[in-house]
Amino acid sequence: MNRSGPHRRTRRATAALAAALVLTGAAGCSAKAGGGGEDKPAEGGVTTGTGVTATAIRLGALTDMTGVYASLGKSVTQAQQLWIKQANASGGICGRRLELTVRDHGYDPQKALAGYTELEPQVLGFAQFIGSPFVAAVKDRVEGQDKGLVVPQAWSASLLGSASIRTIGATYDIETVNAVGYLLDQKRIASGDRIGHVYFEGDYGENALAGAKHAAGKAGLTIVEQKIKPTDNDMSAQVAALKQAGVKAVVVSAGPKQAASLVGVAAAGGWNVPVVGNNSAFAPQLLATPAGAALQKDYYVAASSLPIGDPAPGPAALAAAYKAEYPDAGLDNGVVAGYTAAAVYGEALKKACADKDLTRAGVGKALLGLKSYDGGFGITHDFSDPKAPSTRQSVIMKPDAQVPGGLKVVKEAAVAPAAQDYTPAG
Incomplete structure (x- = not known):
């Protein structure tokens, strides 16, 4: 496989990233309350607002460390804390230290909404929000009155079109097409075949189904559909139904446990x-579970980045x-995913600082200027068009x-x- 082309195109960016990653310094994670209040001019002519003081820029993270995406949430959060530490070690942004306040919602809708309500008045915006249904539930608030930039770890096309909620990567529907x-x-x-689709009810699964x-x-x-709930962990019934239907392949738009069960039951x-x-x-x-061998045989994953082990x-x-x-x-x-989201947020903050507008509106506007990140x-x-995903590309990977x-x-x-001319099902 020839892999020189994409790597040449990213040489400059990866060299800069590699240099940044060797930085050390004090951690920038904080649970302080209080925002910057109303938009106001500050020293140096930079206008500031909620979540920004003369010395700090406060961001929020609404994650899942105890629910269906616990392993993902822990990794995303720690990667963002690493980025915060590195940014602060190099002087912060706009003369201010970055702080990250984290809340674990455990993939519980009530806890997710409560966490957003708690943190929203305290932070400039959110560098993390896991769960498409939960982000969708606060979309009207974000767009209508709050205006804080939210970079979710969710890729539903229903989130497109918002200047304040910006996903990084292909949406679930485009990713599934790829x-x-x-x-x-x-x-x-091939044409004429049946393929199965096991998917979570709600925003994520139904967007992937589109x-x-x-x-x-x-x-x-x-398509032979099998809709499941996030609490459904045993895919035996789904495998039996798809096998009886004679499908030649299966798409799974669910969590890691469901994917492992599906592949493991089928192999058994x-x-x-x-x-x-x-x-x-x-x-x-999952590779250390009984399903590990089956996952390495004929299971594939699509995503909008190279894997961490590349x-x-x-x-x-x-x-x-x-x-x-x-x-x-x-x-x-x-x-x-976590590091990239924090880094993109950082680029928007730097641009907003250069524009002398560290308000929520200023940061959202600054992100529109990132046309080739x-x-x-x-x-x-x-990121110049809120109605479009930031990319239509996917990398295909195999467990190893x-x-x-x-x-x-x-x-x-x-x-x-x-996927070339497909319109995401927003």
Whole structure:
């Protein structure tokens, strides 16, 4: 596989990232209350507002460390704390230290909404918000009165169109089109085949289903649906139904536990079909479970970045810095997602500072100026249009227990033909 092209394109960005990742300094995590109040002029002519003082920029993180995405939430949060530490070690932004206030909602809707209500008056915005349904639940508040920039770890197309809620990467529907496109490229499925789709009820799964239906329509495939709840961990019934339906492949738009159960149950029953999952449907801890061998055989994951174990300079530098900071922590793609979200937020803050407007409106406007952002992870992002995803590209990966983070690239960043002119189902 020739991997020189994307790496040449990201050489400058990855070199800068590698240099930044060797910085050390005091941690910038804080749980202080109080924001900057009404927008007001400050020293140096920089206008400030809620979450910004003369000495600090306060950001929030609404994460899941105890629920269905606990492993992801821990990695995302620690990666963001690492970025905060590095930013502060290099002098902060706009002469201010960065602070990150974290709340664990455990993937509970009531706790997620309570966490947002608590932190919103205290912070400039949110560098993390896990859970598409929860972000969607506060969308009207964010857009209508709050206006704080939210960078969620959620990729539903329903979040597109907002100047204040900005996802990083392809939306679930486009990601699913790219995943199905990979199976078509590899001739694992063909026109006339049936493919199964196991998906969470709600925003995430149903957006992914829209993508699967679009890809199926373009390729002459038939979708066999299996809708599940986040609390459904045993996929035996779903596997039995899909096997009886004669599907030739399965898409899973759920959590890591559901993906492992599906693949493991299928293998145990001697049912051998390829399975592709969205970026949220894998955790490297699965490789140490009884399903580990089956996952490494014929399971694939789509995402909008190179994996943390990739040898490219960006992932390699981040992996080294993360392990140095958290020697007992495992590596997974949550590290890349969290670090990238914080870094993008940082770029918006720097631009807002240069524009002398560190208000919520100023930061949101500054993000629109990032038209070709390359953080060193294989994909360039364009944030100039809130109605469009920052990219349509996906990297296709396969689990491998020998690789740090448990994933290796089998197809570099690309856009499936069916995704080229597809309109996300917002």
